[in-house]
Amino acid sequence: MRVAMLTGGGDCPGLNAVMRAVSRKGERVYGDELIGFQDGWKGVLEGRSVPMGVEMMRGTLPRGGTVLGSSRTNPYKVEGGSEQVHARLAELGVDALIAIGGEDTLGVAHKLAGEGLAVIGVPKTIDNDLSATELTFGFDTAVQICVDAIDRLHTTAESHDRVMVVEVMGRHAGHIAAWAGIAGGATITLIPEQPFDVEAVCDAIRHRHTEGKRLASIVVVSEGATARDAAMELQSGEIDAFGHVRLGGVGARLAEQIESRTGYETRVTTLGHVQRGGTPTAFDRVLATRFGVAAIDAVHEEAWGTMVALQAGSVVRVPLADAVGELKLVDPELYDVAQVFFE
């Protein structure tokens, strides 16, 4: 078969590991020819493809980012876009497409599957907010990057007796924040699922201080967290082709509020794209490899319109519709665990 791959949306550690696995099993076991579209759906629309055989993918297992490039192009926002996708794939003799992405890329794959495209999805996102899979690859790496940063910030916070606010990614789901907050020993963790009260955050910090401890408070705030307080309102940013607003800034605003209300010296660190960069953890390399192998198996079993997923430790197939219908949010039980340690 001629099997194509693409990576869409934000890049993510483990993307190359997925493609390396697809390519290895596809070529060596099934005798497939593998190609890749550059820059997500944009490359499909423009018919830009490259060979993705075993030799091409050699040495890419530990490499972050995606050798194919990525974009946030939505073919359904381009005049005649979906027809163009079908036409390009037919012209290039593509028998099956493996789309590796998050809710946006897989949302497009789901629609195209409904129009008869032979497509399989692989769940990718550092945000871990895709339904129907317990984990997405890239999440473990992002959490580890946050925890390494928080560990470092603890020592500076202690030395200077400061409050440190750490803003992490995650869009409208607080998985990265919740995990990083628990693993990093945060004083408070704020997630989008639970709007917060600035004064309550300040009270917790004051309480910690009056107990005679040095401040050294770490406040982890998810970029999509919202406050009930008008003073925290942020200007809304740019909107992308999938209708997402560009987030960021809540950490800086919160730090200003904490400093002005408590009088304690406060600094902010926005981890930003550092969370998506660099080499995947061993866990993500293994998960991505398992997903890649499962995806090429799904191609050969013609399981069109499905996504490979992790459930109860096993890699299974689920309908793409189940993955993109609604966001997977933080389980309140996990947030309760984080709250046990709030001061």
Ligand code: F6P
């Ligand atoms: O979805 C992954 C993610 O990193 C989000 O956590 C973040 O809000 C967004 O992408 C940032 O997107 P961009 O790279 O386009 O700024």
